[in-house]
Every structure is written in structure tokens, then in C-alpha cells.
Amino acid sequence: MSAVLVIRGGTLIDPANGVHGPHDLVISDGVVAQVLDPGAPAPAADVAETIDATGAWVVPGLIDMHVHLREPGYEYKETIETGSRAAVAGGFAAVACMANTNPVNDNAAVTEFIRERAAACGLTRVYPIGAVSRGLGGEQLAEIGEMHAAGIVGVSDDGMPIMDGGLMRRALEYAAMFDLPVIVHEQDDCIAGEGVMHEGSISMRLGLRGVPAAAEEAMIARDLALLARTGGRLHVAHISTAGAVDLIRHAKRRGLPVTAEVTPHHFTLTDESVDGYNTNAKMNPPLRTRADVDAVRAGIADGSIDVIATDHAPHHRDEKDVEFDRAANGIVGLETALPLTLRLLDETAIGIETLVRAMSTNPAHVLGVPGGSLGVGSPGDVTVIDPARRWVIDPARFLSRSRNTPFGGLTVRGVATHTIVGGRVVWRTMPEALSRSAAVRPGGAA
Numbered sequence: 286m287s288a289v290l291v292i293r294g295g296t297l298i299d300p301a302n303g304v305h306g307p308h309d310l311v312i313s314d315g316v317v318a319q320v321l322d323p324g325a326p327a328p329a330a331d332v333a334e335t336i337d338a339t340g341a342w343v344v345p346g347l348i349d350m351h352v353h354l355r356e357p358g359y360e361y362k363e364t365i366e367t368g369s370r371a372a373v374a375g376g377f378a379a380v381a382c383m384a385n386t387n388p389v390n391d392n393a394a395v396t397e398f399i400r401e402r403a404a405a406c407g408l409t410r411v412y413p414i415g416a417v418s419r420g421l422g423g424e425q426l427a428e429i430g431e432m433h434a435a436g437i438v439g440v441s442d443d444g445m446p447i448m449d450g451g452l453m454r455r456a457l458e459y460a461a462m463f464d465l466p467v468i469v470h471e472q473d474d475c476i477a478g479e480g481v482m483h484e485g486s487i488s489m490r491l492g493l494r495g496v497p498a499a500a501e502e503a504m505i506a507r508d509l510a511l512l513a514r515t516g517g518r519l520h521v522a523h524i525s526t527a528g529a530v531d532l533i534r535h536a537k538r539r540g541l542p543v544t545a546e547v548t549p550h551h552f553t554l555t556d557e558s559v560d561g562y563n564t565n566a567k568m569n570p571p572l573r574t575r576a577d578v579d580a581v582r583a584g585i586a587d588g589s590i591d592v593i594a595t596d597h598a599p600h601h602r603d604e605k606d607v608e609f610d611r612a613a614n615g616i617v618g619l620e621t622a623l624p625l626t627l628r629l630l631d632e633t634a635i636g637i638e639t640l641v642r643a644m645s646t647n648p649a650h651v652l653g654v655p656g657g658s659l660g661v662g663s664p665g666d667v668t669v670i671d672p673a674r675r676w677v678i679d680p681a682r683f684l685s686r687s688r689n690t691p692f693g694g695l696t697v698r699g700v701a702t703h704t705i706v707g708g709r710v711v712w713r714t715m716p717e718a719l720s721r722s723a724a725v726r727p728g729g730a731a
């Protein structure tokens with residue numbers, strides 16, 4: 286079987302190489318072999334498949350650097366296989382998965398297990414993120430060197446803020462020896478207290494305890510102060526407040542090696558979504574105010590925020606179908622991130638190149654992994670996007686094992702028609718589904 290794949294007729298958008306225009310793409314032996322002018326003759330080699338991308342955007346495979354795949358330990362919420370299917374259906378050629386599994390990914394054996402399971406699925410690329418601290422206990426450093434040898438691409442206690450500043454300092458120093466980013470969930474638990482949503486007028490009205498914006502901002506300020514002295518690389522996960530964006534913006538101006546991400550829900554929804562005690566609007570960090578949403582959008586626009594990541598957090602129905610105080614935090618995101626992000630094209634002055642950078646080029650750089658580029662010799666990881674297709678988000682159709690989303694019923698536009706990993710089509714929409722609700726299935730033949 287020949288390995289040559291040709292994608293014809295699309296608009297190539299490759300910010301890493303300054304390309305935005307009509308080009309055909311030739312992928313051979315798993316890598317980008319040629320970028321052709323439209324209609325140029327196909328390569329001499331046998332072409333296994335030609336994808337007609339007329340009217341579509343052809344972009345470097347999307348990379349979601351913040352997901353929870355739940356395996357090992359919580360397979361009733363998600364497995365590496367179901368999470369991988371959700372990822373490719375959402376257009377993601379690669380994901381990085383957080384360490385809060387059971388057992389925790391704080392040693393090489395768990396890292397290897399995740400990599401082997403992901404390879405056996407053969408869908409999206411899966412990059413494990415190791416824990417900062419043993420058992421996410423926040424006391425002793427995990428086996429970062431061993432995990433690095435086993436293939437982790439970063440360290441994080443995500444979900445558990447690192448309250449011990451001394452441990453945080455050592456983590457920055459130690460991870461720097463392996464050039465691993467320290468990915469941080471920034472919340473001062475002492476300030477956050479028992480809060481379950483954003484502290485403001487809505488929490489007051491609903492009678493729910495609030496998490497003030499200062500809980501996030503104080504912790505970011507601490508870690509920026511440490512970073513200025515330790516070196517290393519700090520990546521701030523799921524930024525949610527205007528003050529947090531300002532802190533990152535100023536730190537970058539000072540030349541600090543800090544990057545940041547935001548989730549689609551934090552640039553789409555406000556704390557008003559919690560109304561009615563909607564547990565599908567319960568997140569950590571919580572949904573904030575309209576001013577915060579506007580600030581994180583401005584942060585994406587001016588590059589203060591580098592990355593859009595989902596924080597895909599599958600939970601079983603029983604963990605959300607409870608009173609608000611007791612409900613689990615988080616929502617699934619892999620299958621809704623792309624169309625929610627494309628809404629920014631309509632609602633802001635942000636252009637598509639910025640969004641492709643935030644969903645592919647920049648996460649590749651932060652993690653130090655291949656991809657994020659369609660230059661000749663780059664991995665043959667490509668996402669073909671039909672930007673015009675309108676569809677209705679229907680959680681019942683998710684390929685994720687979980688359904689917890691506040692976006693059910695929302696009409697969106699934009700869908701990944703093909704997800705290609707290493708030159709292999711791992712996802713394609715069915716041609717007959719090119720109408721309203723995209724009926725989608727995993728690509729099988731390729």
C-alpha cells in the first residue's frame with residue numbers, strides 16, 4: 286500500500302511558515318513531502334488517497350495540551366480509547382493527558398502504561414504529563430527524571446494547586462534540568478476556601494460560596510516571582526480572570542519564560558451559566574464575569590495567552606446529577622472546542638491564524654513535541670476543517686464516554702472533516718452528513 290496522501294483544493298493555513306492561501310498538500314511516508322500550487326500535477330508515486338478539501342481549511346493537526354483521559358483508574362468516565370476517539374472527532378491529532386489518574390502518573394510505569402495503551406488505539410497522539418508531586422500530595426517531588434526518560438512532556442499537579450511554595454520552587458528548578466514545562470493550576474486554596482463558583486453578585490444571589498479572582502491571581506504572582514529567580518518554564522493552565530491575563534502580559538514584557546492557556550468555556554460562558562444551580566457550569570477555576578471573558582479574549586488577540594486547551598474533564602452522570610456543592614468540577618471539551626473557538630472569528634477581531642497558532646503551533650512549542658507546522662518534513666498531522674458547516678451540539682452523539690457539557694443544543698459552525706495523524710486518516714465525517722447535524726464516525730479504512 287502506498288503511503289502517499291494528497292489534499293487538494295483547500296486553503297492552507299500554516300502560521301509557523303507564514304502560509305495562508307490555496308495550496309495542495311502531499312504527505313508521503315508519514316511526513317509533509319510537498320506544498321504544491323493549486324492544481325499542480327500529483328507526485329509520480331502512487332497516490333493512496335486524494336482528499337477534496339474545496340472550501341475547507343487545511344491546518345496543522347490540532348493539539349490539545351490539557352485533557353483528562355481518566356485511565357488508569359476511572360475508566361467509567363473515560364478510557365484512553367474513548368478519549369482518543371473524542372479527540373480525533375474534534376480534530377485533535379495530539380493530546381497531552383494529566384496525571385490525576387489512579388494510580389497517579391508519578392512514576393515511569395504509569396507513563397509507559399499510558400503510552401502503550403495510546404499506541405494500541407492508533408488514533409490521536411497521546412503525550413503523558415507527569416505529576417509534580419508524589420501522589421499529587423504536594424509534599425515530595427515525583428520521579429520526574431524517570432518519567433522524563435519514559436516520555437512525559439511536562440509536569441503538573443493539575444487539579445491540585447501546589448500550595449507549598451518551596452516545593453514549587455524545587456519543581457521549577459528540577460524540571461528545568463529536563464527542559465520540561467511546569468504546568469500549574471493556579472489557585473490559593475486558603476483564599477478559595479470552600480468556594481464552588483465565582484465570588485460575585487451571582488454567587489450572592491444563589492447563596493453559593495464563592496472563589497474570588499484573587500485566589501488565582503495571588504498564586505500566579507507567587508509563581509512568577511519564583512520563576513524570575515529559578516529559570517525553567519512555567520505554563521499557567523486555564524486562566525480565568527482579567528487580573529491573571531494582566532499578570533501574564535506584564536511578565537512576558539519583562540521577558541519571563543511563561544506561557545498560558547485558556548479554555549473555550551472560559552472565553553464563552555460567564556458565571557450567569559450557573560443560574561438554576563446548573564452543575565454543567567461548575568468548573569475549577571470557575572466561570573467568571575463578562576469583563577473576565579472580554580479580558581481573556583483580548584489576551585488571545587494580543588498573544589498574552591498562547592494556547593487554547595480544553596481541560597476535557599469527563600465525569601459520570603451521577604457525579605453531576607447531585608446538588609451543586611457536591612457536584613464534580615469540569616466539562617468534556619474535545620468534541621466542542623473547535624466550533625466554540627471559531628465563534629471568536631464572528632465575535633471578535635481575532636483572525637484564523639491566531640486561532641490555529643493557539644490550537645496547534647503554540648502547544649507544540651510549549652510541550653516540545655513535533656507538529657504545529659505544515660512545512661516540508663513536518664509530521665503528516667493535518668486537520669481539515671469545513672468552516673461553514675452548521676450543526677447542533679448533541680451530547681448523545683459524543684464519542685467520549687461522558688456527556689457533561691453546558692453546550693448541548695447550541696448551534697455552531699465548523700467541523701473537522703478529516704483528522705490525519707502521521708499521514709493516516711484517523712477520522713473522517715461521512716459525506717452524507719454534510720448537512721445539519723454532523724453524523725460522524727471514526728475513520729476505519731486508512
Ligand SMILES: [Zn+2]
Pocket residue numbers: 351352353383443444596598
Ligand atoms: Zn485539568
